[in-house]
Amino acid sequence: MPELPEVETICRGITPFILNKKITKIIINRTDLRWPIPKNLSSYLKKSVISQITRRSKYILLTTTKGTVIIHLGMSGKLLILPKNHTPIKHEHVIFHLDNGYTLSFVDPRRFGTILWTTNDPNEHKLIKPLGLEPFASNFNGSYLQAKAVNRKISIKQFLMNNSNVSGMGNIYTNEALFLAKLNPQTLVTNISAKQWQSLAKQIQVILNQAIEQGGTTLKDYRNSENQQGNFKVFLQVYDRKDLKCYKCNNIIQHFRQNQRSTYFCPQCQKK
């Protein structure tokens, strides 16, 4: 489900409710997610205070006085701020009780998400360490992308979907960024000019910024920490617009399956 803008929206949404709050209790209803949730998370973190909430790629990091919680939402994960005595929700796997009367609840029907814990530098964690630059990092630009693509024999779509190249991009915003940069999703990375890399880097930032402003994209499931939908769906240029007219040129948006994922593009605006 959530890509960078959605995860960023969730981070911003939960921060006022959990920053500097003490974790009084953690209830774990099931541990068998993408990676097993540590059973003793509660004993590790009880009475610790959340001192910082940060996003790294699609991960949410909760820095506490006793270690760092690493959260990934997978395809269907939500983090909800709820009153302490709320009625249980289906698929509510982990519930952090806080000393302000709220809970931070992790709800994830498909269980592709996870919650992990480390006392070491989270940037050294095996899931975090391989990640590429954040798109809003000061050294993120066309040259960075081009250097990452040297000698690679893959399409630009596949390249962007790999978070060790750029972190935070998923299927929606990859499709959208390629449209804005006028690049065909099947173009091989070796055939992209420096100027095109530069444009792509710029458009990645543009699309992500716009989506963050709108609180992300809700196709079906995505909800922010207050269980509200994101508003960016109506701004999508190609994603989920199969057989509809391109807003720029009126040609018909095409859809096909590329590396097991849905790809949408305008054959006129994004020629090979």
Next chain:
DNA sequence: ACATTGACCTGGGAGC
């Protein structure tokens, strides 16, 4: 080292 495929899950919608 890199590219591709399978696997992990639940739920919703289309088609019959």
Next chain:
DNA sequence: TGCTCCCAGGTCAATG
């Protein structure tokens, strides 16, 4: 109504 099939905002491990 109900059954089957296909699809979905992700990504790691195994395989070539």
